[in-house]
Amino acid sequence: MFKQLLRSFILLILLFNCNIIPVLAFTTGKEVVDHLVTVFSMWNGNQLQTKLRIETARYIAYQLMAKESIGSINWEKLNNNQKYKYTANFEKMIESKFYPRWHKLFSKGKLVINNEIKVDDEIYVKSILKLNNESDEIIWKLKNIDGELKLISLALGEKDLMNKLIHLIKKRYDKLGYDKFIKWLDKSNSNNAETE
Amino acid sequence: MKKDIVQWTRRPMYFMASILLGILIIAVVGNTIAGATHMPFGLYDPSHISSLSKHLDQTSRFQVINYNNFDIAKEDLAHHKIVALAYVNQNLLEDTVEIITEGNNPLIDDQISMGLLAVLTQKSSDLSLPIKSASLFPGNFTLRDFVTPGLAAYMCYVLASMNIGFSWIYEWTDKTYRQIILVPNGLKSVLIAKSLTVTFEASVILWLSLCITSLLCGFTLGNNFWGIIFVTIISMLCFSSIGLTFACILKTIRVYTMTVTILGVSLMFVSGIIIPVEATSYGEQLAAKLLPMYYSSEAFKGVMLNVPVNFTYDIIVLLIWAVLSMSIAYMLLNKKQAVL
Incomplete structure (x- = not known):
């Protein structure tokens, strides 16, 4: 408990007062989840700060998620520049679509992390989000990428973040192709930013 | 014309009752439609x-x-x-x-x-729901604001037809017009005088009703003062002329009242005042676009809510109806004049 409070305190100072953010090396999935929840809770929920983006991007596997969202076959057809551009746009979409929601729920609720299970190179962290009278079980899916544990999806009951994203993106990408899809994503991100 | 105006001022109860009718229709019917x-x-x-x-x-x-x-x-x-x-x-x-x-x-x-x-x-921007709505011409008015111009058009019909029908049939049956219409150009003078007097009287009642109801119910009257006056006068003139034609055909107060009432309610339903014309069947849409109340309602919407309408077209259609009705009334009365 004390360790957790101390880490939150240090993180709060680092996030909002310093320009240098140290790389916190987490060895367990629980720690990564706890760190991400702390970051989202501490954000003020208004404008996305660069520090927050860097901190979350460090523990969310955006490139892998971007690849899964359009499928491996489509991904392999892209050159490095296109992959980079697509991943950046994909990240922006997640930020505008989910960050404010995650901030609201994590800051008002209480996440109780239960246990974690390792299956091959993936780690599943079970947790319960308690918010007033409601309790939701959340399963966080993490993967070890280049020696770091990163979030690749999260599931709430039968709903899964990655499946939701694939459903949103894949069909449209197949129909529009890379260039038109990027334009659509860009426009969609701008609209979301205006709404927020 | 002077005689009509004097008569009107001598009947304050009739004047009050007309205003009350206007207020009730605009307020109560407006409430019902607005939800x-x-x-x-x-x-x-x-x-x-x-x-x-x-x-x-x-x-x-x-x-x-x-x-x-x-x-x-x-x-x-x-x-x-x-x-x-x-x-x-x-x-x-x-x-x-x-x-x-x-x-x-x-x-x-x-x-x-x-x-x-x-x-x-x-x-609700804090809920992410897969339904959004947008408007091509975003207007800041309520359903209540939207139905009131239609009710104003309906009131034009009620007030104009009531005033012209009753006074014309009474005068005709009491034979007070006989001497006037038998002199050269007398019939034309009577028609013009009667239509203009009724248009003026009924317009004053409508404006008063709109002002009072606007304060009571809080709907938008808009800033286009001269526009409202112009549309009211043209609409009143149109419905007065139509009422006159019916008065000439139907001859008795009882038949006239029944016919005009039934027609009025039908016109209100068919002209997009309660249900948008676009949401009705093709036949009803055609009927609405052939009849004058639709155009009067559209013109009122234009001046009261400042929404895009084909104002010139609406006014031309209303004037065509007025001229046609007046011509029919003139022909009918010309025949009766010959009998007299």
Whole structure:
């Protein structure tokens, strides 16, 4: 408990007062989840700060998620520049679509992390989000990428973040192709930013 | 003309009754069409993080009661303490709003749907729902504002036809016009004088009714003062001429009253005052676009709400109806004059 409070305190100072953010090396999935929840809770929920983006991007596997969202076959057809551009746009979409929601729920609720299970190179962290009278079980899916544990999806009951994203993106990408899809994503991100 | 105006000023009760009729139609019919307000509406939002309650309260359509227990909320719905219950669920991946109604009152269900759609799609930015609404020409007016111009057009019909019909048939049966119409150009003078007097009288009643009802019910009258005056006069002239033609054909007050009343109600329903013309069948749309009340209503909307309408076209159609009706009335009376 004390360790957790101390880490939150240090993180709060680092996030909002310093320009240098140290790389916190987490060895367990629980720690990564706890760190991400702390970051989202501490954000003020208004404008996305660069520090927050860097901190979350460090523990969310955006490139892998971007690849899964359009499928491996489509991904392999892209050159490095296109992959980079697509991943950046994909990240922006997640930020505008989910960050404010995650901030609201994590800051008002209480996440109780239960246990974690390792299956091959993936780690599943079970947790319960308690918010007033409601309790939701959340399963966080993490993967070890280049020696770091990163979030690749999260599931709430039968709903899964990655499946939701694939459903949103894949069909449209197949129909529009890379260039038109990027334009659509860009426009969609701008609209979301205006709404927020 | 002078005689008519003097007669009008000598009958204050008739004047008051006409204004009362105008107020009642604009206020009560307007209320009915604009829909229910302050409906007791239950909201169960266990997370307490959506601002739906605030947005629903802001619309006068709902009076929100917040529940912390879903079962109690459902019980209250079953006992008619609330007309509907919204269950807001916000989770990490999506938001859902489930609306539960008692289900025995389709009229209330429609009102709830309309009110909720407006709140959820336009005001509630903190809920991410897959429905959005947008407008090509966004206007800042309520349903009440929107129906009032149509009711003003209907009032033009009621006031003009009532005034011209009754006075014309009385004068004709009392033979007070006999001496006037038998002199050269007498008939033309009587027609012009009567139509203009009725147009003026009925217009004054409508303006007074609109001003009083606007204060009572709080709808938008707009800033286009001269536009409202112009449209009222043209509409009144058109309906006075039509009323005159009917008076010449129907001859007796009893038949005239019955016919004009039935026609008025039919015209109101067919001319897009209650249900938009675009939502009616092709036949009804055709009827609406052939008859003058639709154009009068459109012109009133243009001047009162400043919405894009084909103003010139509307006025031309109303004038064509006025000239045609007046010509028919003249021909009919010319025949009667010959008999006299």
